[in-house]
Amino acid sequence: SHELKEFKEHEGKSFNPAKIIFLTIFNFMTTLLVGKQYDTESELFMKLVEFEGEVRTPINPVGKGVELDIFPWLKYFGHPAYKKMQSLVQTKDDLWRIVNRDQDGESCFATALCTAQEESVDRDGANCLTDKHLMMPTIDMLLAGTSSTVNTFYCYLNIISHHPDIQTRIQEEVDQFVGRHRQITPDDKRRLPYTQAVMLELLRYTSVSAFTILHRVLKNTTISGKKVSAGAILLANLWALHHDHSFWDAPYDFRPERFLEADGSVVSPSHVNRHLLPFGAGPRVCVGEILAKTRLFLMVAHLAQCCTVSPGNVKSAYDPREYPVSMFLSPKKYEVIVQMRQ
Numbered sequence: 435s436h437e438l439k440e441f442k443e444h445e446g447k448s449f450n451p452a453k454i455i456f457l458t459i460f461n462f463m464t465t466l467l468v469g470k471q472y473d474t475e476s477e478l479f480m481k482l483v484e485f486e487g488e489v490r491t492p493i494n495p496v497g498k499g500v501e502l503d504i505f506p507w508l509k510y511f512g513h514p515a516y517k518k519m520q521s522l523v524q525t526k527d528d529l530w531r532i533v534n535r536d537q538d539g540e541s542c543f544a545t546a547l548c549t550a551q552e553e554s555v556d557r558d559g560a561n562c563l564t565d566k567h568l569m570m571p572t573i574d575m576l577l578a579g580t581s582s583t584v585n586t587f588y589c590y591l592n593i594i595s596h597h598p599d600i601q602t603r604i605q606e607e608v609d610q611f612v613g614r615h616r617q618i619t620p621d622d623k624r625r626l627p628y629t630q631a632v633m634l635e636l637l638r639y640t641s642v643s644a645f646t647i648l649h650r651v652l653k654n655t656t657i658s659g660k661k662v663s664a665g666a667i668l669l670a671n672l673w674a675l676h677h678d679h680s681f682w683d684a685p686y687d688f689r690p691e692r693f694l695e696a697d698g699s700v701v702s703p704s705h706v707n708r709h710l711l712p713f714g715a716g717p718r719v720c721v722g723e724i725l726a727k728t729r730l731f732l733m734v735a736h737l738a739q740c741c742t743v744s745p746g747n748v749k750s751a752y753d754p755r756e757y758p759v760s761m762f763l764s765p766k767k768y769e770v771i772v773q774m775r776q
């Protein structure tokens with residue numbers, strides 16, 4: 435609703451929605467993790483924007499970090515990528531200091547972890563949960579939970595502004611099965627199959643997380659006939675899976691219908707033709723999958739209920755092949771024009 439208030443203020447004008455999306459999703463995560471909301475002038479917001487900007491370069495596969503993988507001793511000679519990694523570690527520590535300082539002391543994730551730490555005393559009186567055990571999940575959730583969804587929704591507004599037919603269809607579905615005034619809830623998923631299909635197609639088409647994170651192979655194994663030794667590092671290419679011509683007809687067309695059965699219901703996750711893994715798979719699957727899907731569904735449906743989005747004065751390609759290479763993919767800067775629905 436914060437987002438919609440901001441959109442209302444920009445009604446009829448061409449604007450870049452990036453900051454509004456970032457602040458809305460960031461505040462959703464901080465409410466969960468710290469029990470507080472922030473403005474754009476706050477230390478936490480500025481640190482996270484700094485981290486988000488910096489993280490894109492050293493982890494970028496075409497960046498200088500690759501040299502360090504091959505010649506790790508370069509770090510002793512002031513290698514710029516190593517220096518950047520060190521500054522990232524510092525920013526991460528700063529983020530934790532702020533989260534620790536700001537937590538509400540009642541019902542948020544960070545406070546729950548601190549309570550668990552106090553209770554985790556072993557026989558010798560030492561805490562089994564160290565500060566690092568508390569910091570890593572909290573900062574991981576803040577970073578992964580914000581950037582992934584911000585970039586996905588930034589892609590969405592660009593795509594939808596160029597697909598008025600799809601936008602109209604979502605609006606018609608929402609109007610018919612929820613109406614213009616009732617608040618949309620996660621329970622509405624079963625009433626809004628087309629809206630759900632749009633969200634699934636968004637996850638496939640954009641594949642903002644093009645790869646899974648790195649996994650170390652624990653024992654010798656075989657994958658698709660290829661021997662893989664214990665200790666090898668693997669990552670799955672989700673982008674390739676989601677744009678493979680043998681699985682998807684015209685993979686670079688945005689077509690929500692590919693996730694619908696002939697009777698209009700959503701194709702079940704176990705369907706043989708649903709080769710969709712935007713959150714990875716297995717024991718290390720994204721911990722935020724349910725949260726992310728629910729939040730995206732609510733945002734797509736709520737937006738359709740209240741606004742119509744069309745292209746603004748600044749345009750950038752919505753086709754994901756044109757997105758700059760980065761840890762999370764998203765389009766270059768663009769603008770939209772939002773009209774509130776009567």
Ligand code: HEM
Nearest residue numbers: 574578579582583643646647713714715718720721722726
């Ligand atoms: C559109 C949204 C999102 C996408 C596309 C996405 C995608 C992914 C992917 C592909 C992985 C790697 C899985 C693997 O290596 O097999 C991952 C891991 C992770 N994600 Fe997400 N994610 C999203 C939202 C979120 C949210 C909302 C949170 C937090 C609430 C989150 C927290 C994490 C964490 C902590 C990990 C590491 C899990 C581990 O190593 O065990 N993600 N995500």
